[in-house]
Amino acid sequence: MAAVTPARIRLTRPDDWHLHLRDGAVLHSVVLDSAQQFGRAIVMPNLKPPVLTTEDARAYRERILAALLQASEQAGAQVPAFDPLMTLYLTDRTSPDEIRRARDSGFVYGVKLYPAGATTHSDAGVTDLLGQCQATLAAMQDCGMPLLVHGEVTDPAVDVFDREAVFIERVMQPLRRAFPELKVVFEHLTTADGAAYVTQAEGPIAATLTPQHLLYNRNALFKGGLRPHWYCLPVLKRETHRLALLEAATSGNPRFFLGTDSAPHPRGAKEQDCGCAGCYTARHAMALYATAFESVGRLDRLEAFASLNGPAFYGLAPNSGTLTLERVANPIPQELPLGDDVIVPLAAGESLAWRIEAAA
Ligand code: NCD
Numbered sequence: 519m520a521a522v523t524p525a526r527i528r529l530t531r532p533d534d535w536h537l538h539l540r541d542g543a544v545l546h547s548v549v550l551d552s553a554q555q556f557g558r559a560i561v562m563p564n565l566k567p568p569v570l571t572t573e574d575a576r577a578y579r580e581r582i583l584a585a586l587l588q589a590s591e592q593a594g595a596q597v598p599a600f601d602p603l604m605t606l607y608l609t610d611r612t613s614p615d616e617i618r619r620a621r622d623s624g625f626v627y628g629v630k631l632y633p634a635g636a637t638t639h640s641d642a643g644v645t646d647l648l649g650q651c652q653a654t655l656a657a658m659q660d661c662g663m664p665l666l667v668h669g670e671v672t673d674p675a676v677d678v679f680d681r682e683a684v685f686i687e688r689v690m691q692p693l694r695r696a697f698p699e700l701k702v703v704f705e706h707l708t709t710a711d712g713a714a715y716v717t718q719a720e721g722p723i724a725a726t727l728t729p730q731h732l733l734y735n736r737n738a739l740f741k742g743g744l745r746p747h748w749y750c751l752p753v754l755k756r757e758t759h760r761l762a763l764l765e766a767a768t769s770g771n772p773r774f775f776l777g778t779d780s781a782p783h784p785r786g787a788k789e790q791d792c793g794c795a796g797c798y799t800a801r802h803a804m805a806l807y808a809t810a811f812e813s814v815g816r817l818d819r820l821e822a823f824a825s826l827n828g829p830a831f832y833g834l835a836p837n838s839g840t841l842t843l844e845r846v847a848n849p850i851p852q853e854l855p856l857g858d859d860v861i862v863p864l865a866a867g868e869s870l871a872w873r874i875e876a877a878a
């Protein structure tokens with residue numbers, strides 16, 4: 519373990535390999551939070567309606583870049599260099615031709631599998647992956663297009679806390695037996711079972727880890743009362759799982775890398791009788807990860823996790839810039855503006871030990 523905690527750490531500029539930017543006024547409010555820290559982000563396609571085609575992705579990418587320009591101007595800030603890496607939303611009807619168009623576009627970097635009904639805006643998702651999507655998965659395998667997986671079964675008979683482990687058996691293993699060369703990212707891993715699977719599996723597989731699953735266990739959902747801003751999917755798990763994820767993230771294994779799953783919902787959409795899943799972490803993302811890595815004396819492994827492992831898996835070069843974090847108290851505000859509304863960030867009211875000093 520590293521003995522002394524440094525006062526500042528400088529990293530190769532990191533990337534966020536799993537991000538929800540939304541659209542319209544929300545996009546405009548959140549885009550700078552990510553772009554000021556990350557050089558690139560894999561942008562999730564679960565808009566309403568979803569991003570189904572390469573053409574949809576091209577138009578969405580332009581809206582993101584336009585929002586970034588406008589938000590930077592309004593903030594009087596320099597426009598950060600930020601490349602949105604787009605994804606398509608896999609459905610039972612996504613065609614192999616669409617996959618080839620996506621690959622040829624040069625701006626689509628993955629295709630997202632949402633099992634139908636698994637999470638926010640997933641009703642258009644896949645009902646039977648190996649039954650319905652064979653030819654499409656074959657095209658993805660052929661052209662090196664990664665499949666980004668929300669790894670939870672939706673079977674109502676399976677306990678919510680077991681859905682990731684059951685997914686490995688029922689879907690992940692058969693999928694990877696059928697398509698052993700398909701690049702797969704097991705998104706927002708939440709269990710020791712998932713971490714063990716990704717560590718041991720053969721072939722091109724990796725996983726993203728969120729700040730909330732590295733920092734908190736499911737007690738956070740119930741501490742002093744029901745706390746909707748700690749609710750995301752896959753839901754926080756028990757402490758043994760958190761420890762296994764933290765071990766995976768800080769192990770130096772290149773299969774594990776940063777993906778915040780920052781998922782903005784206005785305060786009212788979370789604080790209601792059936793509140794939405796999703797934690798807003800974009801603003802404090804690198805400070806949250808630094809806090810997690812410091813908790814096990816492994817700040818020396820943060821750069822590989824945040825800045826090197828992801829690009830290596832996606833076949834890209836690391837970013838050329840840097841990001842400097844300094845060890846200064848960083849209180850998380852109770853709320854932030856979100857269009858005409860407000861959003862409550864993860865861990866609102868708590869204080870982190872790290873903040874961003876400079877990006878270059
Ligand atoms: C995400 C969202 O709100 O779009 N919510 C979440 O809890 N993570 C969807 C997702 O990634 O599952």
Ligand code: ZN
Nearest residue numbers: 538562779781
């Ligand atoms: Zn997500």
